Every structure is written in C-alpha cells, then in structure tokens.
Amino acid sequence: MEQIIVPDAINLEDDAVVILWEDAHRSPFPHRYLRLRCPCANCVDEMSGKRTLDPDTVPSDVKALDQLPAGKYGIQFLWSDAHYTGIYTYKVLRAACPCIICGEARAKVNNSNGNSADGGAGDLPAGDANPS
Ligand SMILES: [Zn+2]
Numbered sequence: 001m002e003q004i005i006v007p008d009a010i011n012l013e014d015d016a017v018v019i020l021w022e023d024a025h026r027s028p029f030p031h032r033y034l035r036l037r038c039p040c041a042n043c044v045d046e047m048s049g050k051r052t053l054d055p056d057t058v059p060s061d062v063k064a065l066d067q068l069p070a071g072k073y074g075i076q077f078l079w080s081d082a083h084y085t086g087i088y089t090y091k092v093l094r095a096a097c098p099c100i101i102c103g104e105a106r107a108k109v110n111n112s113n114g115n116s117a118d119g120g121a122g123d124l125p126a127g128d129a130n131p132s
C-alpha cells in the first residue's frame with residue numbers, strides 16, 4: 001500500500017507554482033521547470049518513455065494560467081502556450097520537488113528505479129571504482 005502525500009494548496013504565483021503539501025512541505029516549482037516535465041503523450045514518447053518535447057519550443061516565460069484536479073491523484077495545468085494535456089500526479093510532483101531539502105535527499109538515495117523518464121542528469125557514481 002503506497003502512501004501518497006497530497007497537496008493542501010496549489011498556488012499559481014508570479015514566478016512559481018507553489019505546492020503546499022499536507023505534511024507541511026513546500027515545493028516552489030518554477031513554471032517552465034514544470035512545463036518541461038509535462039508527462040503527456042505529446043511531450044513524452046509513451047513506448048520508450050523518452051522525452052520528445054524540445055525545450056526550445058517552450059517559451060521562456062511560459063506560465064501556468066490555471067489548474068484543475070485530475071482525479072484524486074493529480075492535477076492538470078493550463079499553460080500559457082495553450083498546452084494542458086499533461087496530468088501531473090502528486091507522486092511525480094513531490095518526487096520532482098526542486099527544493100534544497102529534497103535535492104539533498106535525492107542525492108543520498110540515488111538508486112534509479114528506472115521508471116522515470118528522466119534523461120540525463122548524468123549523476124554517475126564516481127569514486128566507487130577502487131575499493132581500498
Ligand atoms: Zn505535454
């Protein structure tokens with residue numbers, strides 16, 4: 001049984017989509033950061049999970065104009081580039097939280113469980129090659 005943390009509030013602010021989670025965590029997602037993570041079939045190849053969205057086609061000032069819940073588990077955003085088909089699950093959003101705390105936690109765990117379509121953070125384990 002998987003526990004999913006859900007948002008208490010999602011605020012579309014000027015420079016970020018700010019999610020306040022029920023566990024009092026706060027995730028400030030820059031608009032474009034989220035837009036580039038759109039999980040819809042236009043932005044990600046469903047077969048390979050590869051991201052097909054070309055970041056160059058996304059305006060640098062793209063913004064979430066509106067939001068609507070997608071079932072109990074996620075949310076859709078209406079983007080200023082007229083894109084809205086992606087459903088961002090709360091699980092994915094929380095996992096993508098850009099805050100420092102989560103960044104450090106991710107760096108610690110760092111076991112890729114392979115089902116995220118994340119191409120290229122390039123964090124190869126370094127320095128483990130020569131056990132002394
Ligand atoms: Zn999309």
Ligand SMILES: [Zn+2]
Binds near residue numbers: 027102103
């Ligand atoms: Zn966080």
